Amino acid sequence: MSKIELNYQNKYIRLSRNELIAVIRDSMSRSRFKHVLRVEQTALKLADKYNVDLEKVSIAALTHDYAKERPDAEMRDLIISESLELEMLQFGSNIWHGPLGALLMKNEYDLLDEEILEAIKLHTIGGPMMGEVAQIIYIADYIEPKRSHSGVEKARELANKDLIKAISYITNQTLxxxxxxxxxxxxxAIETYNAWVADN
Incomplete structure (x- = not known):
């Protein structure tokens, strides 16, 4: 499928897409940046298929790993200074970088849209009540084209048929x-499992 290009209408962030891409490129390694671009394209195709706001999905996809490569000490300090859930400190940056990425995008770039912030925050662990933008980023991060882990082909098939079934499958595989x-x-993550997998 061909690449989806779009121009931001600046409804959600003051940057153009190209400006946002430049910010993201400067905040991470080359390999992670390429991953982010693949997640964006995967997410945009899903958003197009399921009629979800393309601009919101693009912004969320591009920024989902914004905090991923920040030093652990900086992230720990932010969790404490911003009064985030201290339980996170027991788990490491795989858990931290979603909530902290949302916080940093809000504070540094005035990104205030709740659906986009939710998608950044929940892209690794999900959540019991994810909106459509969050659902798409959660799935796209798992199935982007370079992912090769066990079950990814099944997840891709499900994503093209039913977002809910894809989330249930991905959550189950992760647990x-x-x-x-x-x-x-x-x-x-157990709350996500209970909401999307158990008894379904």
Missing amino acids: KYLVKKKKKIYPK
């Missing part, structure tokens, strides 16, 4: 992986 590896599971 199974964490259990198999005997990793600590962030409580909010």
Whole structure:
């Protein structure tokens, strides 16, 4: 499928898409930046298919890993100074970077749209009540073209048929992986499982 290009109407952020891309490129490694661009295109195709606001989805996709490569010490300080959930400190940057990315985009670029901020915040652990923008970023981050983990093809198939079924499958796969590896599971990830997988 061809690449989706769009021009921002500046309803949600004061930057143009090209300006936002420049900010993101400067905030991370080259390999992560390429991942972000792939997530954006994957998310835009889903948004186009399911009739979700393309500009919101683009901004959320481009900024979802904004805090991913910040130093751990800086992120810890932010969690404490901004009175975020201190339980996060037990888990590391895989859990931190979503909520902190949303916070930093809000503080540094006046990004105030709640749907976009929710999508950035929840893209790794999901949430019981994710809106459509958050659903799409959660899925796109998991299925972007360079992902090759177990179950990704099934997730891609489901994403093209039903967002809800895709979220249920991805959440189940993620929890199974964490259990198999005997990793600590962030409580909010269990809330996502209970909402989207259990009894469904």
